[in-house]
Amino acid sequence: MRAVRPPAKPAPLRVLNYAVNGLGLGHLTRLIAINRQIRRLAALLGIPTEILFLTSNEGDALAYQHGFASFKIPSKSALVACGLDPVRHRKISKQWVWNAINLISPDLLIVDTFPMGGFGELFDVLDLGSKNVFIYRAVRPQAALAPAFQSALRGYHLLLKPEEQHENDSPVPQGLEERVATTREILIRSVAETLPRAAAREMLGIPPDASAAVYVSVGGGGDREAEALFATVVEAARRMPSTAFCVGAGALYRGREFPAPNVTWTRRPVMMECFRAFDAALSAGGYNTVNELMHCGVPCVFLPQARTHDDQERRVARCIRAGAGVLLGERTPAAMEAALNGLLEPEVQRRASEAASRFVPGNDALSAASEILSLTVDRLLVEDAALLADPALLFSALEDVANETGEADFLAVAHQVWNLVGGANDEDGAAAITEATCRCLRESEKLGVSRGRLLGALRRSAKTILAAAQAASAPENDPDKTFVPPSPERLIGEALRTLAESADGEVVVLPPVIAPAGVSAVPGRLSPSLVAGAFEQNGEPGQ
Numbered sequence: 001m002r003a004v005r006p007p008a009k010p011a012p013l014r015v016l017n018y019a020v021n022g023l024g025l026g027h028l029t030r031l032i033a034i035n036r037q038i039r040r041l042a043a044l045l046g047i048p049t050e051i052l053f054l055t056s057n058e059g060d061a062l063a064y065q066h067g068f069a070s071f072k073i074p075s076k077s078a079l080v081a082c083g084l085d086p087v088r089h090r091k092i093s094k095q096w097v098w099n100a101i102n103l104i105s106p107d108l109l110i111v112d113t114f115p116m117g118g119f120g121e122l123f124d125v126l127d128l129g130s131k132n133v134f135i136y137r138a139v140r141p142q143a144a145l146a147p148a149f150q151s152a153l154r155g156y157h158l159l160l161k162p163e164e165q166h167e168n169d170s171p172v173p174q175g176l177e178e179r180v181a182t183t184r185e186i187l188i189r190s191v192a193e194t195l196p197r198a199a200a201r202e203m204l205g206i207p208p209d210a211s212a213a214v215y216v217s218v219g220g221g222g223d224r225e226a227e228a229l230f231a232t233v234v235e236a237a238r239r240m241p242s243t244a245f246c247v248g249a250g251a252l253y254r255g256r257e258f259p260a261p262n263v264t265w266t267r268r269p270v271m272m273e274c275f276r277a278f279d280a281a282l283s284a285g286g287y288n289t290v291n292e293l294m295h296c297g298v299p300c301v302f303l304p305q306a307r308t309h310d311d312q313e314r315r316v317a318r319c320i321r322a323g324a325g326v327l328l329g330e331r332t333p334a335a336m337e338a339a340l341n342g343l344l345e346p347e348v349q350r351r352a353s354e355a356a357s358r359f360v361p362g363n364d365a366l367s368a369a370s371e372i373l374s375l376t377v378d379r380l381l382v383e384d385a386a387l388l389a390d391p392a393l394l395f396s397a398l399e400d401v402a403n404e405t406g407e408a409d410f411l412a413v414a415h416q417v418w419n420l421v422g423g424a425n426d427e428d429g430a431a432a433i434t435e436a437t438c439r440c441l442r443e444s445e446k447l448g449v450s451r452g453r454l455l456g457a458l459r460r461s462a463k464t465i466l467a468a469a470q471a472a473s474a475p476e477n478d479p480d481k482t483f484v485p486p487s488p489e490r491l492i493g494e495a496l497r498t499l500a501e502s503a504d505g506e507v508v509v510l511p512p513v514i515a516p517a518g519v520s521a522v523p524g525r526l527s528p529s530l531v532a533g534a535f536e537q538n539g540e541p542g543q
Helices: 026-044 060-064 078-082 086-104 147-153 197-204 225-238 273-276 287-295 312-321 333-343 344-358 367-372 378-388 391-400 405-422 427-447 451-472 489-502
Strands: 013-019 049-055 069-072 108-113 131-135 158-162 181-182 212-217 244-247 262-268 280-283 299-302 325-327
Touching: 013 086, 026 049, 026 060, 026 108, 026 131, 026 244, 026 367, 026 378, 026 405, 049 086, 060 069, 060 131, 060 212, 086 108, 086 212, 108 225, 147 287, 147 391, 158 299, 158 367, 181 367, 225 244, 225 333, 244 280, 244 325, 262 367, 280 287, 280 333, 287 299, 287 312, 325 333, 333 344, 378 391, 378 405, 378 427, 391 427, 405 427, 405 451, 405 489, 427 451, 427 489
Parallel strands: 013 049, 013 108, 049 069, 108 131, 131 158, 158 181, 212 244, 212 280, 244 262, 280 299, 299 325
Antiparallel strands: none
């Protein structure tokens, strides 16, 4: 008997993210937010991925916290600290980026904020065969209109513009308008993925008897004035002893942590997960922190910072006009105390919190990921998988099976179910697939079935159904048979039944039932009407 060669493992989709030259954590955070969703969508589509980051950010551990690998060069802050000659640093960095992109040879290259690269080096690598994506968040006109900036935009296949309050008027060269796609705010978490108020307060150690809780952030912590600003904030906190203050120092902060009885310091990598613990915040005006706080309904006392590309003053002004916060006047302890006390008045706080939630009602990281993935995968498939990756639906499902499985296992099973029924097609279909997946994981846990056996059973079931569909095209079959696709629940029920009936540890797969004629299979994917007769013939399957 001739040996059968196992099918080759599909090559992974290689995604390379470029987050170089940022002062804070914003560029890296935004790219991680998008790539979390790319990874989820790809898993639901059955596409293996290799997602990597090139960064100069000293907070690159954030990528590792999310299961991504990163390659790092020294930041400009580290350059000053270690005395590295700027010209030598630039020379090394440019060559490093060129070599990395050539060796990794990505299918997708995603760049945030600096289209020509932090050293002008990307001009030489945008024509190496990758699909290039530029995350074009709102940039100050004097930076965006620079000839080099506008020229670099021509090297990108997709210009993804995250809008804030439906605004992002950053200019695009004439003739490139068809490459532009817009989204709303892109965040590292959706509010559905964050901890409830009580759990978040317990996690942060906020005393139950605190009259209010205030979060403090001055960005990533890399600014020279960060230490002096934190000292002023702690002095203001001492004036408000019944209010608990939590200072998010930022991954880049290297200064002192000033003590006070009602002040705690934290360097949690994803602080947004705990934002519902707070009644108000004292915050700079950066893209990520402001929009994350707004999305979680936390009104702010704002102290915007000067940036060459990011217009923090404009962002803060929009929030204030919406009633979601106030601008700090003088940066003194007395001014901070007065502004916070005013914002924490119960009725004022309630209205401002509601305004903040309305200001950023959702997280569009999934939409951004869908646009990007559609450069290499059929858009209809991506949009269908996105129904299953909806954060509220997915996070609720993961909570349901939290003790039994992780996200990767859940997505692997969901992919098999999705493929069996030919897609979600709408929100109801996505909910049905999600519930069926949860049931499958719960019941297989009771049976003591490993994830490998469970996935094997589902794959074999898929092959059985495909065989039935192929047999359906035979001319001897009745062309008048109605082809009704099975529900996810019924498919899962059959897979679980075969596992339960397996006495010797091997997966038992029921023989195919001949489906009616007139059904055509789409290679690599089942259409919504493909699986009918395999389960809806005469009696129960296999009888």
